Amino acid sequence: MEAHINKYLSIFRKQYTPIFRHTLMMLRRLVAKLQTHSHSNYCMKSSKPPCRFGFPKHTYRPSDSLLIIAYNPENLRHWRANMDIQLINDANGAAYYVCHYLYKSEPDELKCALANLINTVFKQNPDMTAFQRLWNVGLCVLKNRRVSAQEADFRLSNLCLIQSSRTVVSLNTRPKERRF
C-alpha cells in the first residue's frame, strides 16, 4: 500500500528519483514555487490550530518538506500549476470528500443539523434502512439550507441556474496508449 501511494504522491521538497538532471532541476523549481505552503490571512483566520491547513506537517517528512503540499511529480511537470492531492482509499472516503466539498460554503446551521441527525437520530434508531437515512438527510437539507431570493425564484420558475457562452471541450490527458 505504501509503495502504491509513493508511486503517485510526493510530499518531498527534493526528488531523488532517477530522471534526467534538467528534469529534476525543473521539478525542484516547480515544487518550490507552486507546492510550498506559505501562511496567509486566510489560513491563519483562527488561532487554533495556528494554520487551518495544518502546516507545518510534522509526520513522516524530512525537515525541509514540512510545508510541501502533496503532489504528483509527473503531473506537476506537465501541469505546471498548483495541486493538492488527497488520498481517498475507500468509498466512504470518496463520499466524505464529495459531501465536504459540496457543503463547504454552507452556513454552520446546516452542518450542525446534519451532524445532529447523524450523531443522535441515526444512533438512536439503528434499524433505519439506508433509504430512510437518505430520506432524513434530504429532509434535513431542505429544511436547513439557506436559499437566496434569486435562487428560489429561478428554481420555482424552472430556469437554468448556470449558463455559459463558451463551449466546453474535454481533453483526454491520459498517455496515448491508455486513451479509449
Ligand SMILES: [Zn+2]
Ligand atoms: Zn497556513
